[in-house]
Amino acid sequence: MAAQRDYSRRASWRVLTQLVRPHWRLAVAACALLLADIVGMLLIPTQLSALVNVAVGTRNTTELTSHGVAMLVAAVVGSGGCVASYYVASRLAAYVGRDLRVAVYKKSLALSGADFNSFGMGSMITRTLSDANVVQQTLLMTFMMVFPVPVTCVVSIVLAYGIDPVMGRMLLVITIAMLAISGVAVAKSTPIFMAMQGFVDRMNSRLREVVTGTRVIRAFGKEERERGRLDETFEDYATNAIRVNMLFSIVDCSTFFLMNVVEVLVMWMGADRVGAGAMQIGSISALLEYAMLILFFMMMAQFAIIQVPRALSCLTRTAAVLEAVPSVADPESPKCLAAPAGPRPGDEVARFSHASFRFADADEDTLHDLDFSVRRGEVTAIMGNTGSGKSTVAKMLLRFHDVTAGSLLMLGTDVREVTQQELRSRIAYVPQQAWLFSGTIAENLREGDASTTDEDLWHALDVAQASFVHELPDGLSTRVAQGGANFSGGQRQRLAIARALVRHADLYVFDDSFSALDYKTDAALRHALEGELANEAVVIIAQRVSTVRHAAQIVVLDDGRVVGRGTHDQLMETCPAYRDIVESQTRGGATADEGR
């Protein structure tokens, strides 16, 4: 457990350094500017005290003016440095945040479906967006509020030594004492502050429960119970929040008290040193200012530091994604798929060779010992009851999953020996859930092939029975909402089919794509496809018998095993499982299939 935490912490640091490294120039610049800021800031009281010393001593106007000018320069350098360092640091943090978001997103593309789902979609969105945001903001805050502390301490003490070594030593002792106190305060308050996050989360999740579950709550008459539960969380939150506030108040007040004591100490000791002739009266104010600035920055740092653990856990979460090893990966030295010279109907396009697949956490194969070929100019249909593993067959063809035994060949080459991009460029796929991207219809269709002419897009739409596009006032330029939400399920499905048809592929995979279509469209579509894809291999995964009835080859799956393979007529003779399916679909709807 501890070892794992160590590992994830190391992973987080590794990720952070990788993120900052490309921007090291910005980081160095920000630090240099910060140094200028603090030196300038501390030189102002230094010059002011020198000015006072001249005013009460030699009263030389030229010297007075020169100290005034020095102050002015210090102010310009200091404030300029501060503003510039904030500018650079804001950019640095923003770039790191951007790179982290992009890196997580890029990684998500490399992950297989199973890898992605093990994180979960909601969690992936959080990691890509808000976790990266927290990291970015904390980085900036740490730079602005924590980094100044050591710099201010060192520069102040050096300047104080320059004024008077005794006072320098005193400031050193004060600084160390205050650092110790701050350290204790941070150590004590961090766990309480972290616990606060838990109360906030619980408050949010219970509220979400009540707000989203109103129907159920009322159906069960549980309004009072939910109110009690909410009040309980609110009370817990309030109690803890008050504790945190108390703690902040105490830290705040203690710092204040410390400031008073330090101020009087500096006055007293300073007056002594002036009396001893070791320094001049005006320098007291400079020393006072140093001490106050150190205290001020330490207090700021305390508030910043207690938030760092939260950012660290965000960083750890993103690091977990970045360090994940994809379960489906491209080979080291990928082969190329053979370009079929003069493809002829009957050529083998894909071949399952005793292929099995099992999910990593499962006890049984989802698909077991699949052994069949998919050929050009033929329709291969995959049939089976729900849960028989039909869709997994499509996912294997696209290499969303890898075989766990046996092999799968595409155009004669094992799919694991070519890049995923290359493999998928030979396949046109219509997913079970037709997902369209926001944009226009044309943009969506051109995802199949970017160079397609409008004419060809219309042709694909016509083949896909998506003639409704003709009736849309904007035609191909019609807006598509995210997911295709502004179209009906059947329209979405037909657009997804058109998108696949736009692609010139060797293999067309329709994953349960006909189920959202009505019977007439289904038939018309299949008929149109026959002409369109005469020289390509087609895999249709379907539930309806009528969809697959004319396929050259029907593969019947049951619990992941092939229980029958052949034409409709053959299977009706030999395969009881197939007969069951056919019967279940004609029962109660005997009229539905007549005449076919």
Added chain:
Amino acid sequence: MKDDKNVRDEKDQLDEERPHDAMGTARRLWQAAGRQRWRLVVAAVSAIVYVAASLGAAVYSAHVVDVLWEHIQQSFAVGEAYVVGLENGGREVLIYLGIWTCAWAFYSVQSLVMSSFAERLNLALRKEISAKLGRLPLSYFDAHQPGDTISRATNDLDKVSEVLQRGLLQLIIAFTTLVGAIVLMLVSNPLLALVFCGFAALSVAVTKFAASRTLEAAAARQEALGHLTESVEEAYSGRTVIKAFGLEDASLEAVESRADKVATTSARADFLTNAISPVIRFLMRLSQVAIGLAAGALVAGGQMSVGAFLAFFQYVTQASEPLTQLSLTVNMLQGALAAAERVFALLDAPEVSPDPEVPAKLPQPVRGRVAFGHVRFGYSPEALLMRDVSLVAEPGEKVAIVGATGAGKTTLINLLMRFYEVDGGRITLDGVDTRQLRRRDLRREFGMVLQDAWLFEGTIAENIAYGRPGATREEVEAAARAAHVDFFVRTLPHGYDTLLTDGGENVSQGQRQLLTIARAMLTDPAMLILDEATSSVDTRTEQAIVRAMEAIMENRTSFVIAHRLSTIVDADLILVMDHGNIIEQGTHESLLAKGGAYATLYRSQFA
């Protein structure tokens, strides 16, 4: 839907920071504070005393330095080393410490007294909200995004407490300090005071200018973030398509360009937000240089003592900080009042009509005859959805409701359960008008399984026993067995004591659905409402759900919203809905024979 939300977000951003009725809202907050008000009074008084003491300390510091300087010069005049003792300046130093300690004490009082004020006020308001959530009509929850309501109870109240915690007193302290310091400057040296005031005016102008820019920049960042969120969410939802079509590079490019936009805008917003303070500080330093030069000349000319010089600088330092704070705090205060207004808007939202004073009683045992008589209903008065709906469900019948999305299937259930009230006509249960019943008494008779499998954070056993907290473990297990989920629960490491968490990663959507069926089963209701949940469920679990539903419907009047017609072929009554009205009703055979809408629908699913 999505578009509506974005439009509202943008409008919100413009509105968000400005309260509509600042005084009224402040007064209401004051009332809500109740018995906590003394804290505010004590804190305000302490804050003012603190400011007075700290300004006093600044005045006195001039005296201390003068006394020390005098003694040092005396010692130097006689050629002796000077050592601080009580008699030659030490007393003054200690008195100075005393004044500061006094200031500190009052500062501490206000800080500690206020540390619980805001959270107590928030707790009171949050409890009002939790009570309110039980009285709001369903229409409120349907019309508002969950996030919107949640954020009122959390973020908005946090904004209020943040301001009450520090902002309000900071405002008092900043204001009095500024006024006091300027008065002291004027007394000490009017000319130098004027120099300071000039710079102060300049810095206020700069702050105002910068603040509006900051707001713009923050809005730009928010917009860029919104775009990025959209594309990431979309890409994650459609990642299968992206991979299948080899669109990885294009989508990465799209996300990159949006992330880039976020980086640019957020760098700008962060920079502007943080750069205000150093710029103001710079102006204050310039004023210090100017004052330092002028005052130095005065001291050199003997017109000003060293002490007075240093004290004047103290006034300048003390007045500089609040100047920046003031304008920022005013913005915060406005934001908090606007947030409080949103909370009050929630608390003021119209509530459900009260139950009848003398509620009717259902004849026991409930048989389960449900009748809709000429029901008229619309979600808004101007858009009527149901014009004239009548139907009768006899005891023990299975009633299936089919139709396209938006046809009014869920509305029927909403009216039946009185989540919404009918606008005309009536709904009766065993002959009793449901409006004459207490809502609880009516709803108690129904078991409900909804598409969205809502479970609360608790153990599996607690969730199943939600409707009957007193149920024994045997009863819980029996219900689970009937819902075909017992085996699954047993495979979990903690069995029935497994904690269901928000993410719920250990329990899939389908299994959650089965748990809700078990939950409905345990209450053994006279009637059932089932919204067939098959969308987010894998096919194998889908079958289990259908089986479980079949089991639970035995001998109960049940209303089934059907998505897959195969499950309702055996229904006693099928209602086909379209645009809020029942366009066909009958049995499967009669409707098929009729060859109308149902027949078409059925053929489209089973060809």
